[in-house]
Amino acid sequence: MPQIRRLPESLVNRIAAGEVVERPAAALKELVENAVDAGATRIAVKLVEGGLGRIEVTDNGCGMTPDEMTLALERHATSKLPDEAIEQVATLGFRGEALPSIASVARFTLESRPQGADTGWKRVVDHGVVVEEGPAALPPGTRVRVENLFAKVPARRKFLRTPRSEYAACLDVVRRLAMARPEIAFTLEHGDRKIIGTQADEALADRVSGIVARELKDNSVAIDMERPGPGGMMRLTGIAGLPTYNRGVADHQYLFVNGRPVKDRLLVGAVRGAYSDMLARDRHAVLALFLDLAPEDVDVNVHPAKTEVRFRDARGVRGFIVSGLREALSTGDRRSAQSPDAGAMSRWQQEPMRDEPSPALHSIFTGRDWTGPRAAVSEARSAWRGMEAGVMTAAPAADSAAPMGRAEEAAPLPEDADYPLGIARGQVANTYIVAEAKDGLVLVDQHAAHERLVLERLRAAGASEAVARSQALLVPDVVEMDETDCDRLEAAIEQMAGLGLVIERFGPAAMLVRALPHALAKANPQKLLQDIADDIANHGEALLLGEKLEYVLATMACHGSVRAGRVLRVEEMNALLREMEATPRSGQCNHGRPTWVKLSMEDVEKLFGRH
Incomplete structure (x- = not known):
């Protein structure tokens, strides 16, 4: 039988590094967290080759004395746990393994100067071996440099990704820590480029x-x-x-x-x-x-x-x-991410004038010199066929399709009414409502908007409770499952009953289904229970059934809403607009798409060159 022995300190550190420093981003996270815990108000990060070549973190925190620097490079030595109440920890890093673990798999340079000290101190560790130590010139704070990570551990180095991938991981680390601490100014440089630059005490x-x-x-x-x-x-x-x-x-x-x-x-x-x-x-x-x-x-x-x-x-x-x-x-329920799509807006372009005028307008411009500067707007050639007796005549149906829009008699906007979505002016393609607001032009997807309105009506009327009513099975269904899944479901029996699913334990590896929610009466009990058990395993709680019921409500709302292609009267259009203004979450449909977009009058004027 092999003898039990103590592992050498260098090997212990390398094993710990496998847990703490699996890639450059992990080392960077530990170093920036140390800077935050040191009370820094400015933290600067520099990367070379995505952190594979060099990671450098500089802060203006409290700094360390030479003795503290020596202790910081020992395992399980930390200043962040003043007592043994580890459950009360309020700092970011506190395990005391980060610095010695990093120093065991890279060339590690630690420079620090305490606040109020005249000079600083430097300590260099190359893959676990101290190679240099002495005074250092730097402002109060700490500077840590990690170079050639895993250079002497090729088995670990070959599992690292490309510099681009490692840089993306490092960027994500700095982003998250910078968000968490708006009182600290962060900078991130990759090579010669400055990627992030934030100010201290931002909102x-x-x-x-x-x-x-x-x-x-x-x-x-x-x-x-x-x-x-x-x-x-x-x-x-x-x-x-x-x-x-x-x-x-x-x-x-x-x-x-x-x-x-x-x-x-x-x-x-x-x-x-x-x-x-x-x-x-x-x-x-x-x-x-x-x-x-x-x-x-x-x-x-x-x-x-x-x-x-x-x-x-x-x-x-x-x-x-x-x-x-x-x-x-x-x-923000009536708001939408309302900026019109840039791709769609880019197609609102004025066509350049041709060398000859449109045949339909040739008699108007007879004798004009067409070699000079061109006007910026032209007419579509197929829209009009000619001009007889001063009256333009429309081209036959073969040349152009009938317009799909329909305008209603314009009514003035009430002076004292606050209508954010405006007054309906017409319908396009029997799908989109065109409305005029005081500050712009509003387009509404009638089906998406009404779908949200119906869903909110169902909720307000207690439809979710009605949907959750149980429908007892004529013959209870026995569902065989893994014992662990049965244990999870048994712990959630009361919660399931509140949603209309009545189940009970039926032996060590089976569940008995006595009733299903009314809206899910046609569901497969085996698949339903398995999905719920999986959801409990993944999230610690049964979320899926509730989401299924919400999906049923959304499906009911979709089928009960105004369909695209339906002709609406102006009264119906305005009623829809008014209800949207008073309904929660009306800015988006049940699938997350916007129900309306607004084009400001300034944007409209830009389209016609009036700005």
């Missing part, structure tokens, strides 16, 4: 939109609410993008717990649940959420990289986020 909305996308600020709602938790008040702040401002991937969802960037399944599931009836399945919200709660209500020490957390009251946290997001989105 949260300005910091987030400046990092994510400038247009997010105008297409989002602010969140700031509180709710009691097990250990104290929970607070949720941040900005949430309107459902119509969405992305095809979920990499623009930034989640923070007590100022710590996390990627937590429960929080992601809560965001999905909050947007469930406002986004298509393949679209994702854009947001930055900051959850603050008592330190004893969250365990941040469940993962070496501290990107995952565990909540003491997971259900309460999820409910708080879902209700908070929905409440915040209802404040």
Whole structure:
């Protein structure tokens, strides 16, 4: 039998590095978190080759003495835990493994000067071996340089990705930490390019939109609410993008717990649940959420990289986020990401004048010199055939299709009425309502708008409760499943009953289905229970059934709404506009598409060269 032996310190550090420093972004995260915990107000990051060549982090924090620098490079040595109450930790990095782990797999240079000291000190460690130590000239604070990561560990180096991919991961790390700390000025340089440059003490909305996308600020709602938790008040702040401002991937969802960037399944599931009836399945919200709660209500020490957390009251946290997001989105409920699509707007172009006038207008311009400067507008040749006796005659049907628009008698806008969506002026293609507002031209998708209105009516009338009514099965259905799945479902029996699904345990590896929600009476019990069990496993709570019921409501609303292609009277159009102005979330349909867009009068004038 092989003897048990203690591993050498160098090997222990390399094993720890495998947990803490799997790629340059992981090392960068630890270094920037140290700078934040040091009380820095300015943090500068420089990368070479995506972090594969060099990572440099400079801060103006408290700095370290030479003795503290020596201690910082030892395992499990940290200043961030003043006592043994690890559940009360309020700092970002606290395990005491980051610096010695990084120094064991790279050339590591640590320079620091405490506030008030005359000079600084430098210590260089090359893959675990101290190679240089002595005085250093630098301003108060700390500078850390990591070079040639995994250069002497080829087995690890070959698993790193391309410099472009590693740079993208580093950029994401800096973005998240910069969002979490708007009071700190961050700069990020990659090679010779400055990628990020923020100012200290920025407003949260300005910091987030400046990092994510400038247009997010105008297409989002602010969140700031509180709710009691097990250990104290929970607070949720941040900005949430309107459902119509969405992305095809979920990499623009930034989640923070007590100022710590996390990627937590429960929080992601809560965001999905909050947007469930406002986004298509393949679209994702854009947001930055900051959850603050008592330190004893969250365990941040469940993962070496501290990107995952565990909540003491997971259900309460999820409910708080879902209700908070929905409440915040209802404040922007009639808004839409309304800027017309740039591609569509680019097609509103004035055609250049041909060398000869349109045949239809030739008699008007007879004798004009066409060799001079050209006018900017021309007529479509097929629209008019000629001019007889001073009256233009339309081309026959073979030359042009009949117009699909229909104008109503124009009524003046009431002076004292506040109609954000204006007064209906007509209908285009029997699908789009054209309305005139005081500040522009509004186009409304009648089917998408009415679909949202019907869904909100169903909810207001308690349709969700009606949909959830149980329909008892004539013969209870026995569903065989894995024992662990049965355990998960058994723990949620009461919750399922509230949604109309009546089940009970039937032996160690089976569930008995006695009733289904009325709206899901034709569902396959086996598939339904398996989906719910999988959802509980993934998110810790049964979300899927509720989402299925919401989907049923949305389907009912779709089938009960005004269809595209239906001719509407002007009274019906105006009634639709007025109801949209008074209905929550009317700015987007049930699939996250905008229900209306507005073209300002300034934009209209630009189209005709009047600006």
